[in-house]
Amino acid sequence: xxxADGAVPATSGPLxxxxxxxxxxxxxxxxxxxxxxVDGLDxxxxxxxxxxxxxxSGSGKSTVARLLAMVYRPTSGEIVFRGQSVSSFxxxxxxLGYRSQVPMVFQDPFSSxxxxxxxxxxxxxxxxxxxxxxxxxxxxxxxxxxxxLAGLVPPSAVLAKYPFELSGGQRQRVGFAQALSFKPKLxxxxxxxxxxxxxxxxxxxxxxTSLRDDQHVSLLYITHDIASARYVSDRVLVMYAxxxxxxxxxxxxxxxPLHPYTRLLLSAVPDPRAELKVTSSDLGEPxxxxxPGEGCRFRxxxxxxxxxCGRVTPRLQEATPGHAAACHVTVPGPAAGxxxxxxxxxxxxxx
Amino acid sequence: xxxxxxxxxxxxxxxxDVAAPRTASGPVLSVQDLSVSYWGGAGPARAVDQVNLxxxxxxxxxxxxxxxxxxxxxxxxxxxxxxxxxxVTGGQVVFGGQNMVAMTDKQLRAVRWxxxxxxxxxxxxxxxxxxxxxxxxxxxxxxxGERRKDVVLARSEEVLRMVGxxxxxxxxxxxxxxxxxxxxxxxxMALLFSPELILMDEPTSALDVVAQRSLMVQxxxxxxxxxxxxxxxxxxxxxxxxxxxxxxxxxxxxVVEQSPTRPLFDGPMHPYAQGLLxxxxxxxxxxxxxxxxxxNPPDLAQLPQGCNFNxxxxxxxxxxxxxxPRLVELGDRRVRCLLYEPGGTDGAKP
Ligand SMILES: Nc1ncnc2c1ncn2[C@@H]1O[C@H](COP(=O)(O)OP(=O)(O)OP(=O)(O)O)[C@@H](O)[C@H]1O
Ligand SMILES: Nc1ncnc2c1ncn2[C@@H]1O[C@H](COP(=O)(O)OP(=O)(O)OP(=O)(O)O)[C@@H](O)[C@H]1O
Ligand code: SF4
Ligand SMILES: [Mg+2]
Ligand SMILES: [Mg+2]
Numbered sequence: 001x002x003x004a005d006g007a008v009p010a011t012s013g014p015l016x017x018x019x020x021x022x023x024x025x026x027x028x029x030x031x032x033x034x035x036x037x038v039d040g041l042d043x044x045x046x047x048x049x050x051x052x053x054x055x056x057s058g059s060g061k062s063t064v065a066r067l068l069a070m071v072y073r074p075t076s077g078e079i080v081f082r083g084q085s086v087s088s089f090x091x092x093x094x095x096l097g098y099r100s101q102v103p104m105v106f107q108d109p110f111s112s113x114x115x116x117x118x119x120x121x122x123x124x125x126x127x128x129x130x131x132x133x134x135x136x137x138x139x140x141x142x143x144x145x146x147x148x149l150a151g152l153v154p155p156s157a158v159l160a161k162y163p164f165e166l167s168g169g170q171r172q173r174v175g176f177a178q179a180l181s182f183k184p185k186l187x188x189x190x191x192x193x194x195x196x197x198x199x200x201x202x203x204x205x206x207x208x209t210s211l212r213d214d215q216h217v218s219l220l221y222i223t224h225d226i227a228s229a230r231y232v233s234d235r236v237l238v239m240y241a242x243x244x245x246x247x248x249x250x251x252x253x254x255x256x257p258l259h260p261y262t263r264l265l266l267s268a269v270p271d272p273r274a275e276l277k278v279t280s281s282d283l284g285e286p287x288x289x290x291x292p293g294e295g296c297r298f299r300x301x302x303x304x305x306x307x308x309c310g311r312v313t314p315r316l317q318e319a320t321p322g323h324a325a326a327c328h329v330t331v332p333g334p335a336a337g338x339x340x341x342x343x344x345x346x347x348x349x350x351x
Numbered sequence: 352x353x354x355x356x357x358x359x360x361x362x363x364x365x366x367x368d369v370a371a372p373r374t375a376s377g378p379v380l381s382v383q384d385l386s387v388s389y390w391g392g393a394g395p396a397r398a399v400d401q402v403n404l405x406x407x408x409x410x411x412x413x414x415x416x417x418x419x420x421x422x423x424x425x426x427x428x429x430x431x432x433x434x435x436x437x438x439v440t441g442g443q444v445v446f447g448g449q450n451m452v453a454m455t456d457k458q459l460r461a462v463r464w465x466x467x468x469x470x471x472x473x474x475x476x477x478x479x480x481x482x483x484x485x486x487x488x489x490x491x492x493x494x495x496g497e498r499r500k501d502v503v504l505a506r507s508e509e510v511l512r513m514v515g516x517x518x519x520x521x522x523x524x525x526x527x528x529x530x531x532x533x534x535x536x537x538x539x540m541a542l543l544f545s546p547e548l549i550l551m552d553e554p555t556s557a558l559d560v561v562a563q564r565s566l567m568v569q570x571x572x573x574x575x576x577x578x579x580x581x582x583x584x585x586x587x588x589x590x591x592x593x594x595x596x597x598x599x600x601x602x603x604x605x606v607v608e609q610s611p612t613r614p615l616f617d618g619p620m621h622p623y624a625q626g627l628l629x630x631x632x633x634x635x636x637x638x639x640x641x642x643x644x645x646x647n648p649p650d651l652a653q654l655p656q657g658c659n660f661n662x663x664x665x666x667x668x669x670x671x672x673x674x675x676p677r678l679v680e681l682g683d684r685r686v687r688c689l690l691y692e693p694g695g696t697d698g699a700k701p
Contacts, residue, residue, distance in 0.1 A: 028522045057531025057558050058516075107530045107557065110473035153647045157393065165391065168472045168553065169418025169586075191530065194556040195472070197417045197586045198630040199643035206641070224531075224559050227632045231641065268560040270589035272616070272631065286517040 013083055014044040015186055015218050016068065016102075021077035023063050033290045037063040039242045041077070042316070045186060048216040050208060052229035052250065054265070055239030056287065061222045062107055064239075065188045068220070069104035070095070100130040103179040107190040107222075109171035113163040119174055120159035123147075123181060130182040146177040151203050169195040176204065180211070186218045187211075193228065201225075205232050226269045230254055235322075238262045241287035241297035244316065248323030258325035260302045296328065304329040379548050379580045380406040380429070385442035387421075387428050389651075390435075396651035398424040400604035401442065403678075406548065406580040411571075413591040413612070414584045415627065416601030417648050422584045423472055425601070426550045429582070430469045431459055446548065468541035470534075472552040472584075477537060478525040484511075484536055485521040491543055510539040513569060515562055530557035538566065545577040552584045567594050588631055592616055600624045603649045603659040610684040620686045622664045658689065666690060 021041040024034050038060040045051050053061050066072045068079060070086060079086045081098065089095050106112040113122060123143035127134060134142060147155035150173040163171055172195045179187050189208075193201045209232050211217040223229050229236060229250065236253040238246040238261065246259040257263045287297055296302070299309040306329060314326040317333045325331045387399035398421035406412055414422050427433045429444050431451050444451040447466055454462070471477040479487055488507040497503060508518040514535035525533055534557050541549050555563045571594060574581065585591060591598055591612065598615050600608040600623065608621040619625045626644040646663035649655065655662055661671040671689055678687045689695065 025527065027527060028519065033519065055559065057535075057562050058529040062529060108473070110476050151647065154650065157650065160392065165389070167419040167423060173418075191557060195418065195553060195586070197415070198588070198627060200418050200648070201586075202630060202632070202641040202643035224557070224563075226560070231632045231638065265559065265561055268564050270560065270564070270593065272589035272592040272628075275593075286512075286515050288517070290517065290519050 013080075015047045015049075015082060017044045017080045018042060018068070019078045019080070021064070021067060021079065022075045023060075023067055023072055024075045027290070036242045036289045036292050038067065041244050043237060043244065043247070045218050045220060048212055048218060049235065050212055050219045050221055050233045052233035052236045053220060053222045053239065054224065054226060054229055054236060055245075056241070056261070056265075057224075058241075058287070058289070059239040060242045060289075061239055062190050065104055065190045065220060065222060069102060069188050070098065071104065096129065100182045101185040102188060103130075103182045103184050104188040105175045105179050105190055105192045107194075109168065109175050109195070112175055113171060115163050117162070118159065119147075119161050119163070119166075122174070123159065123178060126178050127181055142181055143177075146180045147174075149180060149207050150174070150177040151200050152177065169197070169200065172196065173200075173204070180207075184217055186220065188220045188222075190222045191224070192221070194224065201228065208232050226254070226266065238265070241289050241292070243297060243313075243326065245298070245327070246325040247316070248320075252320070252323045256323075258319055258323070258330050259298075259327050260304055260330065261298050262325070264301075296326075378405040379408050379410075379446070380404070380582075381445040382429060383443050383445065385425075385428060385444060386440045387424050387433065387437055388440050389424075389437050391652065393650075393652040395440075397440075397654075398437075398604050398651055399428060402601075402606055404599060404606070404609075406582065408547070408580055409574060409578045410597065411574065411581045411583065411595045412597045412599060413595035414582060414599045414601060415586065415588070415591060418586075419648055419651075420601045421604040421651075422601060423552055424604075426469070426552050426582065426584060430467060430550055432469070466546055467548045467550065468544070468546045470537045470541050470549065470551040470554045478533060480525050483522050483524055484528075487536075488521075488540065488543065491540055495544055506543065510542055511536075513542065514539045514566060531559070531562065534558060535562075535566070538570075542570075542573065546579055548580045548582070550582050553586065554583070555590070556586070563590070570594075588628065600627070603654060604651060605659060605687060606678060606685070607660070607687045608685065609678075610686075614684065620681075620684065620691065621660075621688050622666050622690075623660050626665075658687075660688075670694075 018041055021038060023038045024036055026032050027035050041064060053064065055061055063072065067074055081102065086098060089098050120143065124139055127139040127142060131142065143159060144155035147158050152158045152170060152173055166174065172192065176189065176192045193204050196204065205228055208219055208221065212219065221229065221233060233250045235247060236250050237244055238253070238259060240261045246253060246257065246262045253262065254266065257266055294313055295311060296309040296314050299305040302309065308328050312328070314328045315333065316324040316326045317331045318324040319331050382402055382404040385399055385402045386397060388395035388397045402425060414425065416422055424437065428439055431454065433439065439452055447462065485507060489503050492503050492506065507521060511518050511521065516532055516535055520528060520532065528536065534554055538554055555566060558566065567590065583595065595612050598610055598612050599606055600621060602623045608615070608619065608624045615624065616628065619628050630641070630643050632641050644663060649659060657672040657674055658664070658676050661667040664671065674689065676687045676689045676692060678685050679691045681691065
């Protein structure tokens with residue numbers, strides 16, 4: 001194999017791409033239903049790129065990360081890493097190589113560390129597996145280096161602790177530090193800063209940008225903190241109910257959101273200095289991902305919904321180069337009689 | 352209990368009468384000089400250091416502070432959920448007229464579910480991994496004497512809808528839910544009944560802002576109807592700003608500032624609180640480099656001489672490196688910083 005080996009130069013394509021990535025779950029026992037956690041997802045992550053993945057709670061973000069980390073198998077679709085389909089990684093060595101290069105930071109730091117072992121044990125074990133070139137001494141200093149980077153100080157004291165001796169935010173940073181110790185190419189970071197105060201959060205965000213800038217590491221940064229996504233990411237992906245509904249350069253998505261869900265999301269971003277804007281407690285219908293059928297999954301909550309939205313699932317259409325959304329109304333496709341996508345469709349309501 | 356807007360903060364000066372039965376106007380909870388240490392190899396780490404806190408019925412108090420400063424430990428000690436090596440080394444927690452610190456397990460069980468609900472920071476740890484959501488709700492309701500199947504089901508569906516989860520997930524197990532869905536299930540459980548006090552430890556950190564906002568608005572509406580008090584630990588300053596009546600700022604186990612919410616945002620007094628409020632990035636303003644608060648969080652087992660914040664404080668002077676500040680009362684606010692004590696820090700003005 002060639003792709004999953006750090007020594008081989010990258011191909012010109014994206015670092016990672018998915019085609020039609022889909023994952024369904026059976027829930028509710030025998031008489032159960034099919035839950036569409038992720039449906040037909042096409043995404044790309046370039047070398048040296050931070051891609052933020054945002055979206056509604058339960059929309060499938062963690063499932064995407066777990067699919068990319070090969071924790072879950074896709075129901076269908078493909079993941080291509082440096083030009084190679086990850087489903088071709090069968091031998092232990094190839095899988096290990098992939099996992100070293102594409103580590104995942106799990107969302108729940110309380111269940112991802114074994115309570116029976118110290119942080120030192122966890123770090124040591126990971127390093128033994130993923131950095132065989134390091135000797136005992138080297139592993140120790142690498143462990144201390146990454147803990148320090150994550151603001152866990154003094155690192156020597158942290159190494160001696162058991163997971164239950166750490167606070168929520170401290171555990172969260174252990175997971176992040178561990179991923180860094182593997183010398184990754186792409187870190188799948190699932191809400192890595194959700195339990196951190198602003199100051200430590202900023203420290204970690206700065207670690208992320210310098211990883212990208214200095215070591216050419218890419219990140220998939222899953223977050224609910226839109227301000228931090230804006231601060232670190234090059235591109236933003238927005239998910240709703242298992243679908244990718246919008247993606248594009250960060251500033252474009254945040255300043256000219258195309259999809260009605262993205263607009264709703266951004267309109268709810270709070271400003272602590274200003275008065276509370278949202279005063280409605282109406283959550284709307286929970287998104288239907290159990291046996292969803294055809295049509296746009298946002299239509300029950302969408303202020304712009306039309307007949308077609310209930311019949312045809314909208315596909316991603318580019319409005320401007322690199323900025324696409326899946327909405328019949330704001331980005332009408334060629335089928336709906338609009339101008340070809342690449343020419344930049346005008347939005348209704350845009351002055 | 353009147354479904355009123357939050358009451359004014361209780362006067363901090365007088366200690367509540369412990370023996371007196373709770374009256375409508377008395378505090379729901381009174382934490383007095385509470386200290387908690389973890390006993391470890393490096394000696395005791397004092398995660399809660401002489402904390403005083405009172406909550407009036409219907410009040411919403413936010414607790415903020417750096418990761419590792421002792422917020423969860425404080426909530427755990429209020430709910431009497433601490434386990435060794437944690438130990439309450441002093442003070443008391445008076446809830447419903449009784450000192451929780453001295454309570455037996457049996458007395459405690461009754462109080463905990465009837466009077467107090469807890470939403471823990473780790474929803475995954477708090478939920479039973481091998482029981483469906485339906486079964487966990489039914490168990491909780493059984494503990495409250497409700498066994499009628501139709502009532503249990505109807506109420507379960509109702510609270511799930513309230514937090515924006517499709518009721519098909521009643522048959523789901525915790526691992527089948529997303530992070531934010533698990534948090535919402537925990538909140539729904541706390542709302543199955545109407546306790547007098549709900550302790551919430553970062554209950555919405557895994558929620559998108561749309562869900563978070565509407566959930567919080569609902570919690571506030573329920574609070575206005577039912578009059579329960581809330582202690583809410585969070586890192587999200589906009590939640591604090593929009594939903595809390597009062598804020599407690601912790602640093603290294605101590606309360607360093609306590610204030611009604613608006614005045615704190617208009618003018619934080621403690622240098623740590625000032626740094627905290629300046630630090631957060633904006634979605635729309637210019638994209639400037641972010642600095643945060645320089646320096647590292649302190650090691651609770653090896654605190655500096657003098658003020659705990661002095662190694663990182665932009666205002667620190669020699670006096671700060673020698674003398675520990677007291678919690679000074681200034682009107683309805685309290686602050687622990689020598690700048691506000693007589694003599695100040697060598698005449699420097701706050
Ligand atoms: N192992 C599983 N079995 C069954 N259903 C699952 C499983 N994992 C996830 N799901 C379902 O898939 C959907 C997407 O979950 P996922 O964890 O990917 O959401 P998310 O976008 O990460 O949400 P959050 O922001 O709340 O963490 C949810 O409806 C969830 O119930
Ligand atoms: N079982 C334990 N043994 C020893 N030390 C502990 C234990 N549990 C917590 N600590 C320490 O006590 C301090 C306070 O922890 P706590 O969980 O209360 O912090 P927190 O303010 O809730 O932080 P976070 O915001 O990260 O959740 C931390 O520095 C932690 O390392
Ligand atoms: S007492 Fe001194 S070091 Fe402590 S916060 Fe005040 S000015 Fe800073
Ligand atoms: Mg998730
Ligand atoms: Mg905590």
